[in-house]
Amino acid sequence: MSDSVKAAYEATDDYEVRVRTHELYSVAEGSWGEWLVGQLPREGVRAVLDVGCGTGGILRLIAAAGIGERWVGVDQSEAMVEKAQGLAGEAGLSIEFRQGDILDPPRGEERFDLICACHMLYHVADLDATLSNCVRLLAPGGRFVATTNSRDTMNPYFAEVESALAERFPEINIEPAPDRCFSLENGAEFLVRHFDHIELRVRRDAFRFPSPEPWAAYLKSGRHLDMPSDHTDDEWAEVAGMIDRIAQEQCAGGELVVPKVAGMFLCTGARGEG
Template sequence: MSSMSDPDHVREQYGTEDRLQTRRSVWRPTVDGLDPETEALRAIDRALVGDAHVLEVGCGTGVMAERIAALPGVTLVATDFSPRFVELTAARGVDARQADICYLPFDDASFDVVFAGWMLYHVRDLERALNEVRRVLRPGGTFVAVTNGNDHLADLRRAAGGRPEITQFSSETGESVLRRRFADVRRHDLETRAVFGDHASAQAYLDSTGDGLVLPEFEGEREYAGAVTVFEAR
């Protein structure tokens, strides 16, 4: 298991936005033109019936929060552990609050939809986090979660002398984890593409992960495959 759910690592990673933005900037859609955030937004939209209360956990800089809040009839609360990310999300005009997914400051059954994008692999107590999601969702409500698979940038990590990153909530494990709490779990697997204009940008990506991987020099542009899954559970 990686250090991804180590609280010190998580605090250092997300105290400021630079590392997350370095990583987000390289991603391109699948060859079919699909991107995971748009697919997650579609899943959220499908789950909405009339006016709906939506909670985002681990909202980061608020890119998805702004898109979710723009869906018709949605009242959104976006939460993150990082005070800086709450500030950045609030600056987008979203109701943003600081909260740990393991201690959600909301009543039982107060949301129709909960969304978690690329964050469950960081949570120290995954079982407790998912119990909290289940608790704040109304019966029949929908949980949409996005995560990476073991093959995500595995070739880049190998080229830099590393190993694929195996996390606690991945494309491989997410379905069985969610089935313990949700009767109906669907998945949409996407092969995304990371495009690096040069060696420096690929190395900057690796540096942003804090894993100490060093990529041998190369000339020109390189592309590496990403493996992402959008889960829809109810």
């Protein structure tokens, strides 16, 4: 796992800024999580695994919707797992959370009827190894769901920020490169090596920001993913200032609408399952 992914999720704060921004400023009816859970298969699903589960929001919705009867969430970050355990407990849901890297899964007999990898495959260094591990953890006939963003999500606004930063700090290298980064556009190319049937379902939404601050906060929550891992606080202060200025310009009309596109791949017919 890259140092930047480790640093980005070592604490839950930045991730939670993004989750809250989606909750507060999205225009579509219903939340992303509700949409996703509404797309998931129910029949024949008993054991559910969510890899890279973050603070467990999707798994709580899955459990609350009565999809399956046993739920396990795995995340490489101790802080995410701790928070997920607390939130599931508060919600009165019996979900097991474990700290672990999907690239190094346990070798036991445990198998799952539904495995979800939500907005995490774009972080893994070895997509084929990750997908092989997921396939190995699937029960016969099991389903795999991978969610991610469109390459164009939040553009042109996000791209404008990225290119301004790349111009000022050429050493900022957003990894992995777009052609290696698991997206709605290229995801099927990776999945087809592991599954016979792949169905893509897309959801279009937008942020509507009444002022630049929440958009700037969202952009700044990517600090550890976007900056080189050895960046200094001074360099970050300069980048944060640039982000504030760009967000202000983009929101000069008094309101900013940022389109966003995400979706899911529903995969069946795992090769070498069980």
